[in-house]
Amino acid sequence: MHQEITKREKISPIKMLFFILIGTVVLILFNFVGNLLRINASLTDGLTLIIATVLAYIIIKKYITSYKYMLIEDEFIIQEITGSKEKTIIYINTNQIKKIKSINSNDYDKDKKQKFFKRKKLNKHLKNIDIYYCIYEENDKLNLLEIQPSSELIKLLNDIK
Structure with a gap:
């Protein structure tokens, strides 16, 4: 089992x-x-x-929300944490993952132009942490997911696949 939480971006008073x-x-x-x-x-x-209301929602999403990534045996789970509330966003088997790579890779531009059933960006644009994209299959449809986990979790996901 591997579990990690993305850091919340700190907002200064200024x-x-x-x-x-x-x-x-x-x-x-x-x-x-x-x-x-x-x-x-x-x-x-x-x-x-x-x-x-929209402006407040954007600020809350950017500065108060964080994400918890969990890899339990062959299940990959992503939860959104806002305050003390946790909401499961993604719950897939690692066999459903078709590709997981950095958005800096050469394949990213080609892959993101494909048609996907769902597209989700679950990254915080934190400094010094790479953003990855994940293509996974759910209900016979391809989905695109942008995430910002540690390189250790990416390595574990690639090893299990």
């Missing part, structure tokens, strides 16, 4: 203040444009609320 300022400016500009174009105030307020 970065948080920057995001709040940018978000505030975007919302004020949106309201200003809505008033200039004489759009109904309730419609503008509703759209402003939607934009604020």
Whole structure:
């Protein structure tokens, strides 16, 4: 059994203040444009609320979510961790994995142009850790997954395959 959790990207107070300022400016500009174009105030307020919610969701996904990778015998499991909640995203047998390589490999550009049933990016773009892509089969359909596990887990996956 192998288990690891990606680190959460730390957000500094300055970065948080920057995001709040940018978000505030975007919302004020949106309201200003809505008033200039004489759009109904309730419609503008509703759209402003939607934009604020989307911005908050993006920040939460980027800075609060981490991923747990588990390799238990021949099962590969990925869980999304947000706060204290864990949600299983991927649960596949290692035999279903067709290819797992670095996105820096020559095959990546060719492979990502293929048609896939599902595409998921589960990476945090952490520094000093490579991003890998995994092509796996589920219900007779190919799926593409971008992940950022350790090189040790990739080695274990390749050895089991």
